[in-house]
Amino acid sequence: MCRNGSDRMAALFSPPLYLQRYQFVIEYVKRFIPRKVIDLGCADCGLLRKLKFHRNAIEVLAGVDIDCAALRERVNALAPLTIDYLQPSPRPLTIELYQGSVTEREPCTQGFDLVTCMELIEHLQLWEVEGFSNVVFGYMNPCAVIISTPNVEFNPLLPGLRGFRNKDHKFEWTRAEFQTWALGVCMEYGYSVEFTGVGVAPGQNRDVGFCTQIAVFQRDAGVSNGPVNNAVQMEPTVYRLLYRVVYPSLCDNNIFQRTLVCQVLYRAESLKREFELGEQSMQSDLTACAHSLPPDVVAGSTVVYRHRSHVFVPLQHVWTDPKVQALCGNIHRLRQALMDDSRVQLDTDRDAIILPDEGEEEEDEEETGECEEGNLTPSPVVDNSEEDWETEIG
């Protein structure tokens, strides 16, 4: 909805005004690092799609709109990307979309750090605005609220505009009207507010204010919300849940373990390969004496070594991989994590990863090739020699 009037304004603003509004929220998120953000009147989730990339510490991203079709339209763009699976993020992220009205109370919408409400209130009937304030500030009671709405004083500068900027607008406020309402809200629900906006008037007309006026509310007595509880996913009672996706993250133990093991084995395998290459070049240099070099089979060794038909790669070596470090933090945690995993084989001291020495088991093709598939009846062999396809063509 917020973009309907954008054609008219497209010529005036670069980047387009809606992007400037998004950017405003992005900057806010960057500064105040909220963990739970909900966008009221999110339409086709443009802002959510942006915030998905500019997450900072956001762990829950929710959107509410009354228009189910609009919500569904680009819902796929909120799904995790292929890379989110390949490189799970260290932080969890859940994205939820609800269909519902912002004048109704929904328990799921409580406990948010930031509520954004871009170009929404002007679509409400004036008499609904009070109910809206009550729901957002009184009931949802988030730490911060960002509300934007058109500044009607700016309208004369928009070429060819008669009436409101959008047919569905029920009202458009002057700066004074907006501020009166906002200050009233602060009084009633214990918030403080700052006014700003995006879309600066061109040339001499600065005194009309921003094209979009924005109020940023901060809850008094700065009590922050409790920690995000991801384990309990509430089902909405008033709204309808249209979409929920939990991004793969390292907080999920299975994913963490899988990612770690994968990285560790990769590192170990490449160390093993380096080791084998070293052996080979040694052999071709010193053909005669290569075999007599005693392998350094000492427990707690810090070099890769071969023992019987296995290659031992010390954890110390694997640990040098920055990706492994980033995953585990310290080598004890690494050891701990690998101990319980059936995909990794550790030596008795838990100091080295044991990898099979593949050099040996290469070709058994000849042998397996001999196996017969016995009791199957072969189809009869016809005697071709009497055929002549040429004559059959006719």
Next chain:
Amino acid sequence: MTGRARARSRGRARGQETGAPGAQPPPSEEAARPVPPPSAEGELVGRGRQRRAPGAVASEALLQISAGFQQVKIGERGGRRRDFHDAGVHTRQLMEHVKESKTGVSGSKIELRANFMRLLSRPQWALYQYHVDFKPPMESRRLRSALLFQHDETLGKARTFDGAILFLPHRLHNTVKFVWKLKVERVQITVTLTNELPPSSPVCLQFYNIIFRRYKMLNMQQIGRHYYNPDDPLNIPQLTIWPGFVTNILQYESSIMLCTDVSHKVLRSETVLDFMYNLRKQCGDQRFPDACTKELVGLIVLTKYNNKTYRIDDIAWDHTPNNTFKRGDADISFKDYYKTQYGLDITDGNQVLLVSEVKRMGPSGAPPPGPALLIPEFCYLTGLTDKMRNDFNIMKDLSSHTRLTPEQRESRLNRFITNISRNTEAQNELSTWGLSFENKLLGLTGRVLPAERILQGSRTYDYNPWAADWSKEMRGLPLISSMPLESWLMFYTRRNSDVAQSLLQTLNRVSGPMGIRMQRAVMIEYEDRQESLLRALQQNVGPDTQMVVVILPTNRKDKYDCVKKYLCVDCPTPSQCVVSRTLSRPQALMTVATKIALQMNCKMGGELWSIEIPLKQLMIVGIDCYHDTAAGKRSIGALLTLLCVFSGALKAYWKYNNCLPSRIIVYRDGVGDGMLQSVVNYEVPQIMQSIKTMGEDYMPKLTVVVVKKRIASRFFARIDGKLTNPPPGTVIDTEVTRPEWYDFFIVSQAVRCGSVSPTHYNVVFDNSGLKPDHMQRLTYKLCHMYYNWQGIVRVPAPCQYAHKLAFLVGQSIHKEPNINLDDFLYYL
């Protein structure tokens, strides 16, 4: 099998010479631009396709013949217009003798199951296409949909609407007008029927595919054209494998069916930047640029900030993330762009950028926007590099995960079918459209062709048809013809001198019974370095040398390439390379030596065995393309025999047979999805033209068969209550073939593990009058004639030879082999 057609060929890069139409010149700072973000107004591909004219096949296909060598250049297929299923290529109707029936008769019947499911629809089902007009015109598509869908009672629940075109499964009475009051304005909506589409029309088929995908793909991740399940990955070091399915719905012989097969996607959690760091560490600064280009160009990468895949076409060595590009009116650096657009930080400001030619059309049919520059740090590698493909261990791990036995495969397919039938949302949607799928795999009857009798000189023998292998049967039998080996060399390193000696002895031992007369080889030791190997070759190989055997210490490609390059181009001599490891096990040495002896004999022009082909004066030609990803060549490779080369083959036939063939059968392999039309339109006429050059009155009968190995169709047989692969020689020519083609499937080879993949043969031109049965039998017979394998192979031998040659040229030689070798199977 006399005219063993083969020709010189050479790979050449394309893309460097012809850019896509409208593409910009190589990236300069102004022209370079990063990949456009998924714009809010971006069009949806699904809808775009729907709007396409029925049966439209890429018209931009163009074909060029280069002046120097006889190569075919297949032009860029126009972006998304490419039809991967080659629908709309109607070749069968032009062949009188298969209009009625294209099925064969030989062999014994066998009950099979195939990975197909029938689409069931009501008998009178049709799709109705309407045009929807809004007065006054409305900008917002969402609003248009919302207004239109207010009229559920008239339109019904099943509908799709893209803003202008509406599809319904039923007919509305005449033109429907709705009037809708929107605030002050009156909006008049007019719905007019424009088209009635029968169930098998291309638009309908596309429509099924779209509907089907929408529901099947819950929780699936789309990569390229297919969908994969990310929640259940298989991991092997450095690789992640996602299981998934490929599906398509098409009109097959008697009904519309869904073909579905298990597919795996190989992904890597390594960025291109990581890869570059490692590579630089391995090969040093000096060799880095070359190595980097060689390894990376041709690979497909996945970007971090969207789900798009790009092919790396080049590396912009003079670009870093600090370079700028035009965005709107202002210049912005890549670094800032990614920061503001996606909140992504570039850690290495000195990384060079990757170039990808974007083939996709711009919005609303605009020309492609030119090359995109990508940041290595944000690009993830997918698929396998050639290096990995050559890594035995990786491939073993990989195949242990991805190779499924017939039973495993069937159970996965059944699970897939169950999931669909249990998915209520999918079922509801399908049933509102009046569609449903048969909930089981298709059953059909195939035929098992009789096994062939192998002729070897005066002796004949049969083989076990299930094993499709006669290496044991031929042991101790003299070959049809063998070349006496009088002057030959064996090169070895000092470390392998023992191995070389025992190889020599064993070769001597095995060659006697085969009828190969073998003198002692001249043994030459070389130092384990490429230069000294080359020097040894230069010093010792002379004009009288019949054969060169080189024992290589490792399977590193460079030495092999060096040998082949020298002995194929500079000093034409048949050669045989053996990796020392193959010879290291004494118990396998006899087998290995036998194979080597056979191979050497073929390379010098000997004949091993033959089979009976009841046709006279027959020339068979194999054509294949080599796709060299590493060298950045897309699909230009060695083509065996075309145009002049084709007439060269005819001349060679003349030389050996003193007559021209009265029948020519061309097997064309290496035709990609969606390229069939250009084979029919351009290659067939070319072949005919080159036949004409032999004389106006020379009119042989010509058959052109397109061979496809990479297909999604699978067949299973039930034998003794166990689900197995169909036996070698199984022919399928009903149900799952396409009505507009003269096509059939043959399972010719036997596999030891996993499911066998059938080969698809599509006869696109045939004035020979040969019965379908004979065509099938001939094709199967030819699969017996690949001398490098004492058994049945997947494709007719000429194709396999063409493939082998194309691969050798493309991978190792990169030059046209010396003409003196043309009459030999030197490339085996």
